Each structure stands twice: as structure tokens, then as C-alpha cells.
Amino acid sequence: MTQTAETKACNVCGLTVAIHMEAWCNTCGLLYHLNQRADLPGDDCGQVWINEEHLGLEFACDTCLNPVPAGLDDVLDTGEAAQVAGIAESALIELAAIGRVKHRRTGSGTLLFRRGDILDFSQGRR
Ligand SMILES: [Zn+2]
Ligand SMILES: [Zn+2]
Known part of the structure; x- marks a missing residue:
């Protein structure tokens, strides 16, 4: 561009x-x-x-x-979040896109997740 x-x-x-x-x-x-x-x-x-x-x-x-939260340990990028959730990175991006996983998109388009939200999500999965 x-x-x-x-x-x-x-x-x-x-x-x-x-x-x-x-x-x-x-x-x-x-x-x-x-x-x-x-x-x-x-x-x-x-x-x-x-x-x-x-x-x-x-x-x-x-x-x-809406700055990115300061507690960086708690904030995961797509790769880290996928690892925590135990699913593929592409699957996580799809779930975020349809609103199944709480996430945040930065100005540059990077997806960020909170560790707690990812844990909630993986525990709620059957
Ligand atoms: Zn500004
Ligand atoms: Zn704009």
C-alpha cells in the first residue's frame, strides 16, 4: 500500500x-x-x-x-492464544471473526486476546 x-x-x-x-x-x-x-x-x-x-x-x-492493557502477561497474540486454547491459529482467528472468542483488534490489525478469556473459552468447549 x-x-x-x-x-x-x-x-x-x-x-x-x-x-x-x-x-x-x-x-x-x-x-x-x-x-x-x-x-x-x-x-x-x-x-x-x-x-x-x-x-x-x-x-x-x-x-x-483504548490502549492495550499494561499487564502484558495477560495479553496474548494469536499464536500464544492458540497454544493456550489448544487449537490451530487459523481456527482461533475464525472463531474471533464470528465473535466466539473475546478479542481486541489493534490499529495495525493485530488480534489480541486475554489469557482469562481464552481459558474460559477452552473450558467451555466440549
Ligand atoms: Zn491517537
Ligand atoms: Zn477510521
């Missing part, structure tokens, strides 16, 4: 951002979807609110609003 001045991609979902949807996160400085036109359709990938102290607008993308 090549980036040009015409096609700017959202840092959260990776899709192209239309002019009326452009917003830059105050935390990471990256572009994300924020619909600023009530008359046009568009899904937000972040939020904007008024800072009561400075009376200025504050922007934050979903990636910064």
Missing part, C-alpha cells in the same frame, strides 16, 4: 479518510475518522470534546482512548 497526498488512511481502521472526516489525535498526532458534518454519513474512529479548562477542542483516536 502506497500513501500519497490524495489517499490518507485512518490510523485506527486503515480506511481512507474523506475531507469532512479528517481529525488528528492530540495524543499520537495521527489521522483518524471524525465525522464533522451532521448531514453526511460516516463512522467515527475517535472522539472530540471541549476541554473545560482551556475551552479548546481535544481530539483523541480510539487507539489512544
Whole structure:
């Protein structure tokens, strides 16, 4: 994927951002979807609110609003989670895609799982 001045991609979902949807996160400085036109359709990938102290607008993308939990021991990538669950990695990805396993998708598209959710899942399996 090549980036040009015409096609700017959202840092959260990776899709192209239309002019009326452009917003830059105050935390990471990256572009994300924020619909600023009530008359046009568009899904937000972040939020904007008024800072009561400075009376200025504050922007934050979903990636910064929902950071990956700090307890890294508890967070597994697809390979680790598949091992814990005792199933193939591809099977785990399929189960996540249909919502059978709780998971989280990062801005770059990586799937993350919590150890507890994976253990719950493998115990619930017959
Ligand atoms: Zn987006
Ligand atoms: Zn951000």
C-alpha cells in the first residue's frame, strides 16, 4: 500500500479518510475518522470534546482512548492464544471473526486476546 497526498488512511481502521472526516489525535498526532458534518454519513474512529479548562477542542483516536492493557502477561497474540486454547491459529482467528472468542483488534490489525478469556473459552468447549 502506497500513501500519497490524495489517499490518507485512518490510523485506527486503515480506511481512507474523506475531507469532512479528517481529525488528528492530540495524543499520537495521527489521522483518524471524525465525522464533522451532521448531514453526511460516516463512522467515527475517535472522539472530540471541549476541554473545560482551556475551552479548546481535544481530539483523541480510539487507539489512544483504548490502549492495550499494561499487564502484558495477560495479553496474548494469536499464536500464544492458540497454544493456550489448544487449537490451530487459523481456527482461533475464525472463531474471533464470528465473535466466539473475546478479542481486541489493534490499529495495525493485530488480534489480541486475554489469557482469562481464552481459558474460559477452552473450558467451555466440549
Ligand atoms: Zn477510521
Ligand atoms: Zn491517537
